[in-house]
Amino acid sequence: MSYEAKRCGVQFSPPAIILMYRHKQTDQVRKRVIPVRNFSKYSDCCLAAERLKNHLRHQDYLGGVPLSQLERLHVVLRDHLLGHSLQHSLASFQVDPEEDLNKLGDEELARKKGHMDKLFEQNRRHKDDPDFVYDIEVEFSPSDQEKCSWDGESDDGF
Amino acid sequence: MAGDASSIPEFDQEKYDSDEQVKIICLGDSAVGKSKLMERFLMDEYRPQQVSTYALTLYKYSTTVEDKSVVVDFWDTAGQERFLSMHPSYYHKAHACIMVFDVQRKVTYKNLTSWYKELREYRPEIPCCVVANKIDADLKVTQKSFNFGKKQGLPFYFVSAANGTNVVKMFREMIKRAVDYKQNPSDFMDEVMQELENFELEKKEDPACDAVKSDSPDLA
Ligand SMILES: Nc1nc2c(ncn2[C@@H]2O[C@H](COP(=O)(O)OP(=O)(O)OP(=O)(O)O)[C@@H](O)[C@H]2O)c(=O)[nH]1
Ligand SMILES: [Mg+2]
Numbered sequence: 001m002s003y004e005a006k007r008c009g010v011q012f013s014p015p016a017i018i019l020m021y022r023h024k025q026t027d028q029v030r031k032r033v034i035p036v037r038n039f040s041k042y043s044d045c046c047l048a049a050e051r052l053k054n055h056l057r058h059q060d061y062l063g064g065v066p067l068s069q070l071e072r073l074h075v076v077l078r079d080h081l082l083g084h085s086l087q088h089s090l091a092s093f094q095v096d097p098e099e100d101l102n103k104l105g106d107e108e109l110a111r112k113k114g115h116m117d118k119l120f121e122q123n124r125r126h127k128d129d130p131d132f133v134y135d136i137e138v139e140f141s142p143s144d145q146e147k148c149s150w151d152g153e154s155d156d157g158f
Numbered sequence: 159m160a161g162d163a164s165s166i167p168e169f170d171q172e173k174y175d176s177d178e179q180v181k182i183i184c185l186g187d188s189a190v191g192k193s194k195l196m197e198r199f200l201m202d203e204y205r206p207q208q209v210s211t212y213a214l215t216l217y218k219y220s221t222t223v224e225d226k227s228v229v230v231d232f233w234d235t236a237g238q239e240r241f242l243s244m245h246p247s248y249y250h251k252a253h254a255c256i257m258v259f260d261v262q263r264k265v266t267y268k269n270l271t272s273w274y275k276e277l278r279e280y281r282p283e284i285p286c287c288v289v290a291n292k293i294d295a296d297l298k299v300t301q302k303s304f305n306f307g308k309k310q311g312l313p314f315y316f317v318s319a320a321n322g323t324n325v326v327k328m329f330r331e332m333i334k335r336a337v338d339y340k341q342n343p344s345d346f347m348d349e350v351m352q353e354l355e356n357f358e359l360e361k362k363e364d365p366a367c368d369a370v371k372s373d374s375p376d377l378a
């Protein structure tokens with residue numbers, strides 16, 4: 001492909017996805033404004049992202065942008081339509097190690113998992129990888145009783 | 159209601175009474191990686207059955223343990239609190255339990271206490287293990303000792319669903335323990351009863367034990 005996606009963002013009004021990309025032949029960096037149409041606070045962000053990624057006019061530019069990222073951008077747009085601040089949207093993608101995720105609803109939980117997926121995919125060994133091993137066993141022996149700080153602060157049976 | 163949930167209409171849990179069927183449940187908080195671990199072990203070779211009303215994914219897996227063929231049903235449950243009322247059906251007739259936490263999120267480790275407590279209310283004696291997932295995110299955690307479950311003698315595994323470390327080993331050992339348990343269900347309650355009976359017998363034979371009797375009126 002002759003375009004390399006560099007960065008993307010959103011524009012609230014009119015709603016659009018902004019893409020910075022490099023034109024490989026000319027080595028020029030350019031900005032593309034991709035309008036997001038037929039999108040409301042009730043829309044399904046995952047579907048909308050997919051629609052955009054496969055859009056005839058934009059697919060060449062969006063090839064290098066992961067679907068999950070496009071989905072997150074749509075979530076930010078939708079949050080805006082719902083009256084949420086940008087800070088609120090961005091915080092919802094972060095994972096606070098102290099937060100109990102058992103209390104979240106499906107969509108909020110999916111946002112957290114979306115964030116976790118980045119590292120997961122980065123560290124993942126695929127079964128199609130040439131050096132894939134199904135059964136990997138590694139022995140870990142704790143170095144001289146370093147106490148885990150997660151134990152023993154309270155009397156809850158640890 | 160909780161009582162009714164032990165029989166999920168979509169499938170029959172009576173089958174777990176037959177010799178060659180075992181049921182293994184996977185428990186733990188939301189997003190600790192229970193489903194990713196199942197998928198890593200089974201490598202998409204098995205089509206799961208989704209029972210969404212019960213927040214449950216079922217994987218059927220065939221293997222052999224000591225030359226006998228066994229069918230394992232893995233019950234991959236959801237951690238979300240709104241499925242709390244489903245828990246009795248998860249525990250019902252289970253032969254082993256895999257308890258998972260996320261090494262990047264301390265709450266998920268702390269919450270093991272309540273998962274374990276609930277498990278023991280329903281299944282006081284089945285084999286259980288503690289699994290520390292996502293070690294790929296921070297290998298340093300493997301230098302630490304996690305004491306939950308040590309007292310109860312639960313095996314502990316450092317694993318990663320992402321890169322596969324110790325996933326297969328953990329599942330194979332738990333299948334083995336589930337089958338062993340099924341073959342010799344050393345039912346905890348039975349053991350206690352037996353102890354009590356022995357105690358009674360000894361007392362009858364030896365009058366010198368009478369003093370002990372008065373010390374423990376609640377055992378009679
Ligand atoms: N880095 C890393 N991330 C992981 C690993 N396992 C799971 N994850 C991430 O954690 C997220 C949650 O994993 P799931 O398997 O969906 O968690 P779960 O325990 O099944 O969650 P519920 O079904 O909602 O209770 C995934 O989206 C992955 O991004 C792992 O071994 N390493
Ligand atoms: Mg799951």
